[in-house]
Amino acid sequence: MFYISIPYIKDSFKNFVHRYFRVTKHENWTHGYGINYSVHYDEDRPNFLQNSIILMLGDSSIEMNFPAIIKPAVIDRPNRKTVTVPRSYGFKIQRMASTVDYGIINMYDYIGVKNKSKRFSFPWQECRSTSLCVLNPTDMSVMKEFIGSGMYYTDYELYKKELPKPTYEIVDYDGSKAIMTALIERHVIQRGSEGFEWLRRFRKPEVEITLKLTFDQYLGTQKHSWKGGSAGASVSLKEDETLQDGLNKFFKNPQEFNREFRAMKLVKGI
Structure with missing residues (x-):
């Protein structure tokens, strides 16, 4: 007779939650609200493509991961190696500033590709x-x-x-x-x-x-x-x-x- 044990169901549910959902607590000064759609890319695992929706709720954020619907950006650079970078779309309002992401994420511009993100500070809250x-x-x-x-x-x-x-x-x-x-x-x-x-x-x-x-x-x-x-x-x-x-x-x-x-x-x- 075929049956599924309760421990098996619990372990399967835990594995599912661990793989596709993540809750993160934030430091006091990073509390805020917002929503973000992230297109992940890790050059150490180029075949592992994943998207996520991140909902920021006060002192915590909830991240839901799923297979890539939107692919990372592939940048063709004249006389230089083609590079692949992640993307991000959304906004967040925090205690000291608000941020809007609208494309390529390359915070330190180490490959000559501009970061598509704008930060608006609140000096009265700094x-x-x-x-x-x-x-x-x-x-x-x-x-x-x-x-x-x-x-x-x-x-x-x-x-x-x-x-x-x-x-x-x-x-x-x-x-x-x-x-x-x-x-x-x-x-x-x-x-x-x-x-x-x-x-x-x-x-x-x-x-x-x-x-x-x-x-x-x-x-x-x-x-x-x-x-x-x-x-x-x-x-x-x-x-x-x-x-x-x-x-x-x-x-x-x-x-x-x-x-x-x-x-x-x-x-x-x-």
């Missing part, structure tokens, strides 16, 4: 970090504070190099081992730039706490390609969360923080 604190990973108390007016602090970069950090041995998706260090930052964020700084007097500063993870080598599915993989990740923390909470978030689903990451494992502290 963020500036005015205070940066390094937090103690043991009790989340302030170890040192840096005062500034941007997102980069020269003194902090020098301090960070000498600072002892929690260190861990981890394993990438393919079994290769790496060393990971952890650092917790707390930024005080003020809004307003390009003539709108006066609005800060009427706005309460925002506090953002981030767990910065740094690897001693490039990791992820692209580490053996020309893209080089990723050497770190950032995990947002709430006021009452700890270092361990951040590590649990990351290793529960690394792909949520970088689509190149897969099943990473934390082996032990060093």
Whole structure:
């Protein structure tokens, strides 16, 4: 007698959802709304053609993948090699800017083909970090504070190099081992730039706490390609969360923080 077991149905459904749907949580400053039709292309897998519809809803986005209906753009360049690039169509409105995509995606113009995307900033919403604190990973108390007016602090970069950090041995998706260090930052964020700084007097500063993870080598599915993989990740923390909470978030689903990451494992502290 032919029958289908309940575990088989569950596993099939999970595989279907994992293959065709993906939900991503966004950092606080990238929250927004929009819809986008993406035509993917990966030169490391040129025969794997895929389209997706991405719906951005506040702090999350839902991505539905399906076989390619629209093909990537093939660019013929005089006296140069023909190239294939992805496309994107749609818009998104975020806290600090809105973006409209209307064709070829080539953000860094590394092949001489113009990126078909426009960004319109909202200077009254632009963020500036005015205070940066390094937090103690043991009790989340302030170890040192840096005062500034941007997102980069020269003194902090020098301090960070000498600072002892929690260190861990981890394993990438393919079994290769790496060393990971952890650092917790707390930024005080003020809004307003390009003539709108006066609005800060009427706005309460925002506090953002981030767990910065740094690897001693490039990791992820692209580490053996020309893209080089990723050497770190950032995990947002709430006021009452700890270092361990951040590590649990990351290793529960690394792909949520970088689509190149897969099943990473934390082996032990060093």
